[in-house]
Amino acid sequence: xxVPPRILRxxxxxxxxxxxRAYGEEMWGAVRYRSxxxxxxxxRRARFTLVAGLDLAWNGMRAWVAYTGGVMMQGWAGIxxxxxxxxxxxxxxxxxxxxxxxxxxxxxxxxxxxxxxxRGTLLHEAPYEDPASVMVVWGSNTRDGQLRDVxxxxxxxxxxxxxxxxxxxxxxxxxxxYLTGGASPEVTQSLEVTADFFDVLGVRPLLGREFQxxxxxxxxxxxxxxxxxxxxxxxxxxxxxLGRSLxxxxxxxxxxxxxxxxxxxxxxxxxxxxxxxxxLEADERSRIHYHVIGRLAPGASPDDATRELSxxxxxxxxxxTGYEGWSVLAEPLHRVAVSAVRPAIWTLxxxxxxxxxxxxxxxxxxFRMRTVSRxxxxxxxxxxxxxxxxxxxVLSLETLGLALAGALAGLAAAPFLLERVTRMxxxxxxxxxxxxxVPVLRADLDPVVGAFAVGVxxxxxxxxxxxxxxxxxxxxxxARSGRTHRxxxxxxxxxxxELALATVLCLGAALTAxxxxxxxxxxxxxxxxxxxxxxxxxxxxxxxxxxxxYFREIVREVESIxxxxxxxxxxxxDFLAEDDYARVYFLxxxxxxxxxxxxEWRRVGxxxxxxxxxxxLEGRSFTRRDLDGAPRTAVVNEAFARKHYPDGGALGxxxxxxxQAYRDLEIVGVVADVRSLGPAAxxxxxxxxxxQGSPRGTTGMYVRVEGEPMAYADAVRTALWSVDPTQPxxxxxxxxxxxxxxxxxxxxxxxxxxxxxGLALLLATVGVFGVVAYAVRSRTSELGIRLALGASPRRxxxxxxxxxxxxxxxxxxxxxxxxxxxxxxxxxxxxGVGPADPVSMTMAVAAMTGAALLATYLPSRRVERxxxxxxxxxx
Amino acid sequence: MDTEKHxxxxxxxxxxxxxxxxxxxxxxxxxQRLEERSGGSIRLNxxxxxxxxxxxxxxxxxxxxxxxxNPAGVGAPRKLYAVTDLGRSVLRAEAERQxxxxxxxxxxxxxxxxx
Numbered sequence: 006x007x008v009p010p011r012i013l014r015x016x017x018x019x020x021x022x023x024x025x026r027a028y029g030e031e032m033w034g035a036v037r038y039r040s041x042x043x044x045x046x047x048x049r050r051a052r053f054t055l056v057a058g059l060d061l062a063w064n065g066m067r068a069w070v071a072y073t074g075g076v077m078m079q080g081w082a083g084i085x086x087x088x089x090x091x092x093x094x095x096x097x098x099x100x101x102x103x104x105x106x107x108x109x110x111x112x113x114x115x116x117x118x119x120x121x122x123x124r125g126t127l128l129h130e131a132p133y134e135d136p137a138s139v140m141v142v143w144g145s146n147t148r149d150g151q152l153r154d155v156x157x158x159x160x161x162x163x164x165x166x167x168x169x170x171x172x173x174x175x176x177x178x179x180x181x182x183y184l185t186g187g188a189s190p191e192v193t194q195s196l197e198v199t200a201d202f203f204d205v206l207g208v209r210p211l212l213g214r215e216f217q218x219x220x221x222x223x224x225x226x227x228x229x230x231x232x233x234x235x236x237x238x239x240x241x242x243x244x245x246x247l248g249r250s251l252x253x254x255x256x257x258x259x260x261x262x263x264x265x266x267x268x269x270x271x272x273x274x275x276x277x278x279x280x281x282x283x284x285l286e287a288d289e290r291s292r293i294h295y296h297v298i299g300r301l302a303p304g305a306s307p308d309d310a311t312r313e314l315s316x317x318x319x320x321x322x323x324x325x326t327g328y329e330g331w332s333v334l335a336e337p338l339h340r341v342a343v344s345a346v347r348p349a350i351w352t353l354x355x356x357x358x359x360x361x362x363x364x365x366x367x368x369x370x371x372f373r374m375r376t377v378s379r380x381x382x383x384x385x386x387x388x389x390x391x392x393x394x395x396x397x398x399v400l401s402l403e404t405l406g407l408a409l410a411g412a413l414a415g416l417a418a419a420p421f422l423l424e425r426v427t428r429m430x431x432x433x434x435x436x437x438x439x440x441x442x443v444p445v446l447r448a449d450l451d452p453v454v455g456a457f458a459v460g461v462x463x464x465x466x467x468x469x470x471x472x473x474x475x476x477x478x479x480x481x482x483x484a485r486s487g488r489t490h491r492x493x494x495x496x497x498x499x500x501x502x503e504l505a506l507a508t509v510l511c512l513g514a515a516l517t518a519x520x521x522x523x524x525x526x527x528x529x530x531x532x533x534x535x536x537x538x539x540x541x542x543x544x545x546x547x548x549x550x551x552x553x554x555y556f557r558e559i560v561r562e563v564e565s566i567x568x569x570x571x572x573x574x575x576x577x578x579d580f581l582a583e584d585d586y587a588r589v590y591f592l593x594x595x596x597x598x599x600x601x602x603x604x605e606w607r608r609v610g611x612x613x614x615x616x617x618x619x620x621x622l623e624g625r626s627f628t629r630r631d632l633d634g635a636p637r638t639a640v641v642n643e644a645f646a647r648k649h650y651p652d653g654g655a656l657g658x659x660x661x662x663x664x665q666a667y668r669d670l671e672i673v674g675v676v677a678d679v680r681s682l683g684p685a686a687x688x689x690x691x692x693x694x695x696x697q698g699s700p701r702g703t704t705g706m707y708v709r710v711e712g713e714p715m716a717y718a719d720a721v722r723t724a725l726w727s728v729d730p731t732q733p734x735x736x737x738x739x740x741x742x743x744x745x746x747x748x749x750x751x752x753x754x755x756x757x758x759x760x761x762x763g764l765a766l767l768l769a770t771v772g773v774f775g776v777v778a779y780a781v782r783s784r785t786s787e788l789g790i791r792l793a794l795g796a797s798p799r800r801x802x803x804x805x806x807x808x809x810x811x812x813x814x815x816x817x818x819x820x821x822x823x824x825x826x827x828x829x830x831x832x833x834x835x836x837g838v839g840p841a842d843p844v845s846m847t848m849a850v851a852a853m854t855g856a857a858l859l860a861t862y863l864p865s866r867r868v869e870r871x872x873x874x875x876x877x878x879x880x
Numbered sequence: 881m882d883t884e885k886h887x888x889x890x891x892x893x894x895x896x897x898x899x900x901x902x903x904x905x906x907x908x909x910x911x912q913r914l915e916e917r918s919g920g921s922i923r924l925n926x927x928x929x930x931x932x933x934x935x936x937x938x939x940x941x942x943x944x945x946x947x948x949x950n951p952a953g954v955g956a957p958r959k960l961y962a963v964t965d966l967g968r969s970v971l972r973a974e975a976e977r978q979x980x981x982x983x984x985x986x987x988x989x990x991x992x993x994x995x
Contacts, residue, residue: 028907031908032907033926035925062927068931068934071935
C-alpha cells in the first residue's frame with residue numbers, strides 16, 4: 006500500500022483556488038510519486054506523511070500570503086487612493102466613525118485594566134524559589150471561628166521537630182519598631198524571623214549573608230538585615246554599610262546583609278531581625294503570637310501538611326489546656342496574598358467580559374448596518390468593474406483604520422483609567438477569617454497585557470463583523486430589496502442579545518450598589534467622624550505605675566488643646582485588625598472558676614468609651630475610681646454578654662483572667678459592639694479592663710475633636726512631646742479612614758460595576774436606536790404610502806414601537822433570568838441583599854425599559870417629518 | 881527586458897530554470913532531476929516544488945506548454961514547463977553576475993593555481 010493518506014489530499018484543498026486550479030492535480034501526482042518512493046513500513050510511512058503534510062501546509066500558507074498580498078498590494082497607489090476614499094466616506098458620516106472608535110477604545114481600555122489586575126494579582130508570582138510550595142501555616146481556632154490565627158512559640162517548635170510534610174519551617178512576627186539614635190525616634194516596620202525564614206522562601210541576600218545557625222541563640226551578637234529600599238535611601242547603596250551598626254529600640258545591631266530589590270513578602274518590612282529558637286521555646290504556650298510559613302516537602306500537598314500538622318495540634322491539645330478545638334491550616338502563600346481581592350477580581354472580570362461582549366456586538370451591528378446601507382454604493386462600484394477584492398479592500402481598510410484608531414485610543418486611556426481605579430482600592434486589605442492585613446497587590450499594565458487586550462477586542466470585532474461583510478460583498482451586485490429585511494433580522498438578534506447582557510449588568514450594578522450602601526450604613530459601634538487615632542509611647546521599661554501615670558499625663562495634655570473635646574487610651578486601635586486575647590475565667594459566688602474561655606480584651610484608660618462614642622447599653626462606664634489602684638471592675642460588649650450570659654444579667658457577675666493584675670473583676674457595664682473587623686464581619690466578643698493593672702508599654706489613643714481630625718495632628722504631636730520628647734508617635738490618621746478601608750473593596754467594586762453597567766446601558770441604547778432608525782429608514786416607502794392614505798403619524802409611531810417591543814421584552818426577560826443566576830454565583834461580593842432582591846430587580850427593569858423606549862421613540866419621531874410624496878419618490 | 885529585478889536567483893529556482901532550459905519537463909520529472917543534479921541537497925516535496933514553479937510562472941520566466949496525455953496513458957493529463965525568452969535572459973544575466981563574482985574570487989587567488 007503506497008497510496009498517500011487522505012489527509013494530504015485534504016491539505017491540498019486549503020490552497021488558494023487559483024493555485025489549486027493551475028497545479029492541484031499535478032501536485033497530487035508529485036505527492037503520489039514521493040509516496041511510491043517512500044515504500045512500506047509504518048515508521049517510513051508516518052515520517053512521509055508528517056514531512057509531506059508540513060510541506061503542503063507551510064507552502065499553502067505561503068501561497069495564500071503571496072496571493073492576498075498581491076491583491077492587497079496592487080501597488081501603493083491603489084491603496085492610497087482607497088485610503089483617501091475611505092477617509093472621505095468617513096468624513097461624510099462622522100458619527101459612525103466616532104461611535105466606532107469610542108466603543109472600541111472603551112472596550113480596549115477596560116479590558117486592559119482588568120487584565121492588568123488579573124496579571125498583577127491572580128497571576129502574580131512572588132520572586133521565591135518554586136513559589137507554589139511556600140505555605141502559610143495557620144493555627145485554626147475553629148471554636149472561636151477564627152480560621153486563620155497565629156501559633157505559639159512552643160507549638161511551633163514541636164511542629165518543626167515533628168513535621169515531615171514540610172521540608173523547612175519558619176516563624177515570624179511583624180511589628181512597628183523604632184530607630185533610635187537620631188533627633189526624635191523614627192518608626193519603621195520590622196520583621197522578626199527565625200533563621201530558616203529566607204531558606205523557606207528560597208531567597209538569598211543581595212549583599213552579605215542571611216541569618217545562620219549561629220544567630221539562633223540569645224548569646225549571639227545582635228544582627229539585622231536591611232531591605233533594598235532602606236539600604237538605598239539610608240546608606241546611599243553603599244556596600245560598606247555591611248558591618249556597620251544600626252541602633253534599633255536602643256540596641257546597636259550589626260548590619261549583616263541587604264535583601265534583593267525584588268524581594269517582597271505579605272508582611273512588608275524594612276528591617277529583619279533574628280527571632281531566636283530558645284526564646285520561642287521558652288515562651289508561654291498560651292501566648293499565641295507567631296505567624297508561620299513552611300516549604301512543602303517533595304511530593305507533599307497542602308492537604309497533607311494540614312492533616313499532619315493538625316494531628317500534631319490534636320496531640321498538643323491533649324497534653325496542654327487551652328487548645329481544645331484547634332487544628333492547623335496550611336495554604337499556599339500566594340492564595341493568602343490574593344484571598345481578599347480574588348472574589349472582587351473575578352466578579353469584575355466577568356462584568357468586563359460582558360461589557361466587552363456588548364461592545365463587540367454593538368460594533369458588529371454598527372459595521373453590519375454600515376455595509377448594508379452602503380449596498381447601493383457597493384453594487385454600483387461592482388457594476389462599474391471593481392472586483393470583489395477591491396471592494397473587500399475598501400471595506401477592510403475602513404474597518405482596519407477604525408480598529409487601529411480605537412486600539413490606540415484605548416491603550417492611551419488605559420493608564421489613566423487604571424490610576425482612577427487604583428485610587429479607589431485600599432493599600433491594605435484584611436485576609437478573610439483572620440486578624441491579618443496584607444498589602445493589596447497592584448495591577449501590572451505591561452505590553453503583554455496591552456497586546457492581549459487589543460488582540461481580544463480586534464479578533465472579536467473581526468469575527469462578529471465578517472458575516473456582514475461577506476453578505477454585503479456577495480450581494481453587492483444583487484438588488485437591494487429583500488436583503489435589507491434579512492440584514493435587519495440578523496441585527497435584531499444581535500441587539501436582543503445586547504439588551505439581555507446589559508440587563509444582567511444593570512441588575513449587577515443595582516445589587517452591588519445596594520449592598521455597598523448597606524455596608525456603609527452599618528453601624529460600626531463607634532462614632533468615627535471627628536475622631537483622630539494614633540499610637541504613642543515606648544515605655545516598656547517603666548514600672549506599671551509610672552506607665553499609667555505617663556498615659557494619664559498625655560491624655561491631660563492632649564485634652565488641653567483648644568478644639569479637642571476629649572481623649573482616651575486603648576492598648577490596640579480598633580479597625581487595624583490587631584487582636585489580643587485573654588484567658589477569661591467565669592466565677593461563681595465563692596469566686597471559684599466555673600469555666601474558662603479565650604476572649605479578646607482591651608486595656609483602656611479614662612474616658613475611652615465617651616471619646617470613641619461607644620454607647621453604654623447597661624450599667625456604667627469606667628469612672629476615675631475604677632482607674633485608680635488595683636483593677637476591680639470590667640466592662641464587656643454586647644456580643645460578650647450575649648455569648649456568656651445568654652439569659653441576661655451580665656452586670657454584677659465576676660470574672661478573672663490569666664493575668665495576675667486582673668482577678669475577681671465585677672462586670673459593671675455593657676457597651677455597644679464595635680465591628681472592629683469591618684461592617685461585614687460579626688463583632689468579636691470583647692472584654693474591657695482598666696489599663697493601670699498591666700499596661701502594654703505602648704498604646705493607641707483616640708482624640709475627639711471639633712472639625713477635621715487631621716488638622717489637629719501637629720498640635721497633638723506637640724502636646725505629646727511636651728510630656729516626653731523621646732517618645733515615638735506613629736499612625737496618626739482619622740478613624741473614618743480606618744473604618745473606610747474595610748468597605749473600600751465593596752465600594753470600589755460597586756462603583757466600577759455601576760460605571761460599567763452605565764456604559765452597557767448606553768451601548769445597548771445605541772444599539773436599539775440604530776436598529777429602529779434603520780428600520781424606519783428602510784420602511785420609508787411603506788410608511789410614506791400609509792401616510793398618504795391617511796394614517797396618522799401617531800399611529801405609525803405606535804406601530805414602530807409595537808415592532809420593537811417584543812425584542813425589548815424578550816431581551817430584558819432573558820437578561821433578568823441570567824442576571825439572577827449570575828448574582829447567585831457572585832454572592833461573595835454581596836452584603837445584606839439576596840441575588841433576587843426585588844428592589845434591585847425593579848431598578849434594573851425600569852432602567853432598561855426606559856432606555857429601550859427612549860431609543861425607540863427618538864428615531865420614530867422621524868415619521869412626523871415625513872413628506873409622503875418625498876417618501877414615495879425616494880425609492 | 882528588465883532582468884535585474886529577478887536577480888539574484890535562489891539556488892533551487894536557479895537550478896530548476898537551468899534544467900528547464902535544457903528541455904521542457906514535467907513537474908514530477910523536474911523534481912527527480914533537481915534531486916539528482918543537486919546531489920540530493922535539493923529534495924523537494926510537492927508543496928515546495930509547485931511553489932517554485934508557480935513563482936517562476938508568475939514572474940514570466942517559465943510557461944506551461946499545452947497539456948499532454950500522461951505518457952503512461954493513465955492518470956490526469958500533465959503540463960510540460962518551458963523557459964520563456966525572459967527566463968533565458970535572466971539565466972544569462974545571472975551567469976554574468978556569477979562570472980563577475982568568480983573573477984573576483986580568482987583575483988584573490990581563492991581557487992588556487994593548481995586547479
